[in-house]
Amino acid sequence: MRDIDIAEVAELSGVRASTLRFYEEKGLIASHGRRGLRRLFDPGVLDRLALIALGRASGFSLDEIGRMFAPDGRPRIDRKMLATKADELDRTIRRLNAMRDGLRHAAVCPAPSHMECPTFRRLLRAAAAGKIGEPKRARKSRRKS
Amino acid sequence: MRDIDIAEVAELSGVRASTLRFYEEKGLIASHGRRGLRRLFDPGVLDRLALIALGRASGFSLDEIGRMFAPDGRPRIDRKMLATKADELDRTIRRLNAMRDGLRHAAVCPAPSHMECPTFRRLLRAAAAGKIGEPKRARKSRRKS
DNA sequence: CCTTGACCTCAAGTTCACTTGAACTGGCAG
DNA sequence: CTGCCAGTTCAAGTGAACTTGAGGTCAAGG
Numbered sequence: 001m002r003d004i005d006i007a008e009v010a011e012l013s014g015v016r017a018s019t020l021r022f023y024e025e026k027g028l029i030a031s032h033g034r035r036g037l038r039r040l041f042d043p044g045v046l047d048r049l050a051l052i053a054l055g056r057a058s059g060f061s062l063d064e065i066g067r068m069f070a071p072d073g074r075p076r077i078d079r080k081m082l083a084t085k086a087d088e089l090d091r092t093i094r095r096l097n098a099m100r101d102g103l104r105h106a107a108v109c110p111a112p113s114h115m116e117c118p119t120f121r122r123l124l125r126a127a128a129a130g131k132i133g134e135p136k137r138a139r140k141s142r143r144k145s
Numbered sequence: 146m147r148d149i150d151i152a153e154v155a156e157l158s159g160v161r162a163s164t165l166r167f168y169e170e171k172g173l174i175a176s177h178g179r180r181g182l183r184r185l186f187d188p189g190v191l192d193r194l195a196l197i198a199l200g201r202a203s204g205f206s207l208d209e210i211g212r213m214f215a216p217d218g219r220p221r222i223d224r225k226m227l228a229t230k231a232d233e234l235d236r237t238i239r240r241l242n243a244m245r246d247g248l249r250h251a252a253v254c255p256a257p258s259h260m261e262c263p264t265f266r267r268l269l270r271a272a273a274a275g276k277i278g279e280p281k282r283a284r285k286s287r288r289k290s
Numbered sequence: 291c292c293t294t295g296a297c298c299t300c301a302a303g304t305t306c307a308c309t310t311g312a313a314c315t316g317g318c319a320g
Numbered sequence: 321c322t323g324c325c326a327g328t329t330c331a332a333g334t335g336a337a338c339t340t341g342a343g344g345t346c347a348a349g350g
Contacts (some may be wrong), residue, residue: 006327017327018309026307036316037328047260050269057237058244062307069259082252089245092202093238099203100234107227114214115192124195151297162297163339171337181346182298207337 003032003040013049028052028066059092060085098126148177148185158194173197173211203234243271 010017023029024039029048031039048069055065068082102123111117155162168174169184174193176184193214200210213227247268256262 016309019307021328022308037314038317038326039328044260047269054240054244054247054269056307057240059241079252082248086245086248086252089241089248093241093245095199095202096204096234096238096241099199100231100238102199103227103231103234107224107231115189124192124199161339164337166298167338182344183296183346184298201337 002042003035004043004045005035006031006039006041009041009045009049013046015049015053023049023052023062026062026066028062058089098123147187148180149188149190150180151176151184151186154186154190154194158191160194160198168194168197168207171207171211173207204237205230243268 004012006017006020009015009020015023020029024031029041029045029052032042033040051069052062052065055068056062060068064085067078068085102120105117105119105123106114109117109120111120114120149157151162151165154160154165160168165174166184169176174186174190174197177187178185196214197207197210200213201207205213209230212223213230247265250262250264250268251259254262254265256265259265
């Protein structure tokens with residue numbers, strides 16, 4: 001089952017055709033050929049897109065993702081950078097945990113102002129502690145308009 | 146020690162003066178008065194900024210943050226929304242954990258292509274599982290240029 | 291009193307990640 | 321053969337979150 005077309009990739013991946021063209025232009029994915037003008041994709045592009053989505057959701061820019069996972073999808077990976085990114089994620093995760101705890105607490109705390117609640121202030125400090133080497137960018141995917 | 150000036154807020158918080166003005170315009174922080182043209186801030190703005198930074202780092206938009214933590218810094222909080230946001234964060238954290246594990250693994254895995262590594266594919270699937278209700282936006286703070 | 295320089299306003303510019311619009315093309319159903 | 325229309329290109333637009341630049345103001349030091 002070679003060669004799926006852009007509409008099908010969009011359907012299967014949930015990524016819009018316009019985005020797929022954009023990603024191809026950026027070199028994040030590649031179409032395998034053309035039928036007339038129409039791009040033909042290898043089904044493997046779906047794995048690639050899952051990887052991209054995961055990276056995006058984890059706070060990496062498209063450029064970073066491109067650098068992390070080779071331009072053609074194969075090996076060429078900087079292991080040191082991967083480890084660095086993993087450490088970065090660790091710090092992000094720690095901050096997110098603090099934020100989540102803070103939110104959960106705020107949802108039930110009876111203090112008049114959260115700033116007057118020692119628990120909340122402690123969480124804030126804990127979260128702020130991970131300040132150095134903050135994350136840089138991450139967006140949720142837009143739901144189909 | 147009332148009334149600190151914008152340069153000091155910037156210094157103490159690490160947030161640029163231009164950003165502070167921008168935040169004020171957006172209603173995320175408030176200056177407490179003026180000396181001539183110059184804004185005077187209450188030291189409490191620093192807590193507020195820590196909260197904003199935390200929220201941003203956790204993937205919330207400035208608008209969401211504004212809605213989450215009252216316009217003036219006091220109570221007015223929708224507990225249901227806070228809980229919802231906390232759940233959202235939980236899902237994000239789970240995905241981030243998967244991503245981090247994936248990166249760590251990729252950094253040591255000898256498979257020629259990560260897609261051929263069963264461990265990596267498993268992580269990818271695990272991460273993809275949390276797809277519904279994805280995060281929307283989060284940026285790392287720019288370091289001082 | 292006069293200069294200086296930090297701060298002010300307001301408009302426009304920047305980056306990222308896409309989306310939209312206009313104009314065109316070509317495989318395929320009828 | 322002839323349209324249809326999903327797909328194409330290319331340029332421009334969008335929204336979020338800031339930053340930059342031009343030109344103006346004013347409190348404080350000399």
